[in-house]
Amino acid sequence: MIVVLCETIQPYFMSVVVDRGVLLRDMSVITHIGGWMIGSALIGLVANVCNVYVSSRVSTGFGTDLRATLFAHIQRLSFSDIDRFGSSSLITRMTNDITKIQQVVLMSMRLLLRAPMMLCLAIFFVVRIDAEMAWVLLGCIPLLGGGVYLILRKGFPFFMRVQRLVDALNGVVRENLINIRVVKSFVREDFETRKFEARSEQLKDTVIRASNIVVLLFPLMQLILNLSVVVILWSGAYRVANGTLQVGELISFVNYLMQILMSLMMLSMVIMIVARAAASSQRVNEVLDAEPSLTDTPVGRQNRYRVERGEVEFRNVSFRYAGGETDVLHEVSFQVHSGEVVAVAGATGAAKSSLMQLIPRLYDVTRGEVRVDGVDVRDYALEALHQGIGMVLQQSELFSGSILENLRWGKADASREEVEQAARAAQAHAFIEAMPEGYDTLLGRGGVNLSGGQKQRLCIARALLRRPKVLILDDSTSAVDAETERNLWHSLRAYLGRTTLLVITQRVQTMQAADRVMVLEEGRLEAIGTPEELQVVSPAYREIYRSQQLFV
Numbered sequence: 001m002i003v004v005l006c007e008t009i010q011p012y013f014m015s016v017v018v019d020r021g022v023l024l025r026d027m028s029v030i031t032h033i034g035g036w037m038i039g040s041a042l043i044g045l046v047a048n049v050c051n052v053y054v055s056s057r058v059s060t061g062f063g064t065d066l067r068a069t070l071f072a073h074i075q076r077l078s079f080s081d082i083d084r085f086g087s088s089s090l091i092t093r094m095t096n097d098i099t100k101i102q103q104v105v106l107m108s109m110r111l112l113l114r115a116p117m118m119l120c121l122a123i124f125f126v127v128r129i130d131a132e133m134a135w136v137l138l139g140c141i142p143l144l145g146g147g148v149y150l151i152l153r154k155g156f157p158f159f160m161r162v163q164r165l166v167d168a169l170n171g172v173v174r175e176n177l178i179n180i181r182v183v184k185s186f187v188r189e190d191f192e193t194r195k196f197e198a199r200s201e202q203l204k205d206t207v208i209r210a211s212n213i214v215v216l217l218f219p220l221m222q223l224i225l226n227l228s229v230v231v232i233l234w235s236g237a238y239r240v241a242n243g244t245l246q247v248g249e250l251i252s253f254v255n256y257l258m259q260i261l262m263s264l265m266m267l268s269m270v271i272m273i274v275a276r277a278a279a280s281s282q283r284v285n286e287v288l289d290a291e292p293s294l295t296d297t298p299v300g301r302q303n304r305y306r307v308e309r310g311e312v313e314f315r316n317v318s319f320r321y322a323g324g325e326t327d328v329l330h331e332v333s334f335q336v337h338s339g340e341v342v343a344v345a346g347a348t349g350a351a352k353s354s355l356m357q358l359i360p361r362l363y364d365v366t367r368g369e370v371r372v373d374g375v376d377v378r379d380y381a382l383e384a385l386h387q388g389i390g391m392v393l394q395q396s397e398l399f400s401g402s403i404l405e406n407l408r409w410g411k412a413d414a415s416r417e418e419v420e421q422a423a424r425a426a427q428a429h430a431f432i433e434a435m436p437e438g439y440d441t442l443l444g445r446g447g448v449n450l451s452g453g454q455k456q457r458l459c460i461a462r463a464l465l466r467r468p469k470v471l472i473l474d475d476s477t478s479a480v481d482a483e484t485e486r487n488l489w490h491s492l493r494a495y496l497g498r499t500t501l502l503v504i505t506q507r508v509q510t511m512q513a514a515d516r517v518m519v520l521e522e523g524r525l526e527a528i529g530t531p532e533e534l535q536v537v538s539p540a541y542r543e544i545y546r547s548q549q550l551f552v
């Protein structure tokens with residue numbers, strides 16, 4: 001408000017200087033009013049600096065808060081919610097979209113009050129100088145407003161499309177970078193480059209089309225305003241000639257006209273940026289409004305259940321992914337006793353991973369129930385459930401940081417002893433020690449890269465540290481050689497004691513070492529029993545057995 005007051009008062013001072021100072025040759029008025037002009041300009045300057053400082057701080061703080069809120073919210077979402085948005089879109093929303101909203105906050109704090117106030121004050125002065133001439137102006141404003149409205153209405157759908165195309169482009173880049181090894185090994189660089197270029201071209205075309213519409217806006221405003229200046233000067237000259245208007249007043253009138261142009265331009269700029277950011281804020285809100293589909297149930301919040309024995313039971317469980325068309329699991333029932341080792345076999349796509357993810361409640365069953373220690377998993381507090389059930393996912397990843405940090409990720413307060421013990425049990429200690437900096441070796445960017453089998457063993461060690469009562473390994477030893485794997489099973493059993501172990505595996509040796517084997521076929525439980533029993537009753541198991549006997 002101070003900035004606007006200091007700005008709009010200037011033409012008024014000028015008219016006084018011209019009419020009472022210059023025309024009447026009165027030097028004292030010129031120095032006196034000139035002093036006021038400089039003083040108010042300085043005050044305006046200071047106020048403006050404050051405004052820039054505060055608005056920058058506030059908008060940056062706003063962006064940081066919003067990003068933190070969104071990040072925390074994403075952490076609470078469950079697997080199926082993340083599936084729904086897609087992680088590349090979530091990244092775009094976290095970065096690009098929030099930056100757009102942050103810009104709006106910045107611009108609004110600078111202009112949203114300033115532009116309309118300047119417009120009003122300038123109009124006030126113009127009417128005060130000469131109400132009749134001001135009519136010309138009042139005729140122009142609806143014309144200008146209408147023009148801005150029409151242009152923005154035509155442009156808005158393009159702004160929305162631009163955001164979506166940015167999203168798509170980010171998606172292509174992200175996917176490419178994550179899969180860069182695949183791209184290289186299939187020599188598909190050209191194909192990927194063309195895919196990127198096509199997206200990029202599409203974005204460019206849309207941006208150009210959006211700009212083509214907006215490009216009309218400012219020249220059109222300028223034209224209307226210049227025409228009105230001509231009209232004002234023409235009719236003003238008559239008034240000055242017959243003495244109803246003074247020269248200084250005419251000059252300040254034209255100056256106010258310019259301020260009106262400025263404020264209208266600022267306003268339309270704000271409206272445009274807001275329109276662009278509306279798409280972004282919609283996308284951010286979509287995530288913020290997403291209720292985590294998996295939370296503690298009311299019963300789960302009250303109960304103090306802990307996983308103690310590690311018994312797992314499925315009762316007529318059917319499961320379908322959100323948005324999926326068919327069930328991936330059909331009426332599965334079985335029971336695993338405390339301390340038992342059960343191998344899970346089946347072709348890829350048989351829903352082995354889906355089945356296992358139901359136990360720690362990463363997804364909820366569609367029908368039936370999953371029980372751990374005789375209690376429905378939905379009746380546990382999620383934290384207690386996850387504390388008791390360890391899981392190494394099929395595509396487990398490590399974080400950048402030292403090996404020690406990665407292992408402690410499973411249990412933050414684990415002593416060095418504990419960590420080494422878990423690493424020994426996972427057959428990881430030897431190769432860690434062999435590294436130049438042992439447990440302090442850095443992984444990831446700027447550090448060493450591990451082989452697939454080494455990564456898998458670290459992931460297992462990380463899960464072991466928690467001493468879970470049920471441990472699920474989803475094909476977690478696929479990249480480990482046969483001999484190391486044999487040792488691994490021995491050391492694991494010694495380490496785990498009475499922990500129930502569920503192991504998805506493709507290897508017959510592992511199945512034969514298990515207490516029981518469960519064979520899945522297209523989401524159905526084909527058979528469950530000891531390896532010897534399955535040789536007799538399960539054609540699918542015999543088939544797996546036979547095929548590997550041939551090749552090994």
Ligand SMILES: Nc1ncnc2c1ncn2[C@@H]1O[C@H](COP(=O)(O)OP(=O)(O)O)[C@@H](O)[C@H]1O
Pocket residue numbers: 083321324328346347348349350351352353354355
């Ligand atoms: N996140 C998911 N969303 C939708 N469908 C999925 C998802 N994950 C797996 N599926 C589908 O579920 C079926 C079983 O997959 P999965 O459990 O991974 O099999 P397996 O681990 O035995 O190879 C497959 O048809 C797969 O396409």
Ligand SMILES: [Mg+2]
Pocket residue numbers: 352353354394474
């Ligand atoms: Mg799987």
